[in-house]
Amino acid sequence: QRETLVMVTADHGEGLWDHGWRGHDRSNYEGEVRVPLVFHWPERLPAGLRVEHPAHLIDVLPTLNALLDLNGDSRALEGQDLVPHLLGSAAPDLQRPLFMQRPWFPSGRDKFGQLGPGYALRSGEWKLVAADDEGPRELYDLSVDPDEQQDVIDREPQVALRLGALLDELVALQRSRAALTTTEVGAEETAILRAMGYVGSSDEGQDAR
Numbered sequence: 001q002r003e004t005l006v007m008v009t010a011d012h013g014e015g016l017w018d019h020g021w022r023g024h025d026r027s028n029y030e031g032e033v034r035v036p037l038v039f040h041w042p043e044r045l046p047a048g049l050r051v052e053h054p055a056h057l058i059d060v061l062p063t064l065n066a067l068l069d070l071n072g073d074s075r076a077l078e079g080q081d082l083v084p085h086l087l088g089s090a091a092p093d094l095q096r097p098l099f100m101q102r103p104w105f106p107s108g109r110d111k112f113g114q115l116g117p118g119y120a121l122r123s124g125e126w127k128l129v130a131a132d133d134e135g136p137r138e139l140y141d142l143s144v145d146p147d148e149q150q151d152v153i154d155r156e157p158q159v160a161l162r163l164g165a166l167l168d169e170l171v172a173l174q175r176s177r178a179a180l181t182t183t184e185v186g187a188e189e190t191a192i193l194r195a196m197g198y199v200g201s202s203d204e205g206q207d208a209r
Helices: 057-067 157-178 187-195
Strands: 006-008 038-040 098-101 119-123 126-130 138-141
Touching: 098 157, 119 157, 126 157, 138 157
Parallel strands: none
Antiparallel strands: 006 038, 098 119, 119 126, 126 138
């Protein structure tokens, strides 16, 4: 119906052997973290507008809040109101840092070489990938290497240092916030999460080749 706002997205992508892995939860490479974000609202939003610069999933709630004029202040929410970009009235901040984190398994997943937390940070076309317990950090220039096959961290040490400092700051902030809150998950919630694949991921059975 013409008065219905439709928003389409996904919570993750899928590794398709592009980095030796099929499935998700394993890394922060583009194949696993890049998903569509589509808004469709006839006569309210311009049709055919495509914004090339990526956004965060945490931007969805403040954007819907603003589009639907819901109660609450979008400024109090994490994320960014994307309405000006959807209307074409403002260009996105191309250098906005985008923080990514893969699911963390406290006991590790040795079978897949997953030993600790993994993060990534994108700013503009530069993307830093960090899994410090597994090996050196990696730097990619997505403008010429969208599939992240050419690690240029040795050629661009200053870019790596800049993004690395910001990434370390965001990780420290996240950990300080996590230390202040705890959440008890009951048996019913655990069963629901397991049924949805979020406890004991079935992707653990997908071998790298």
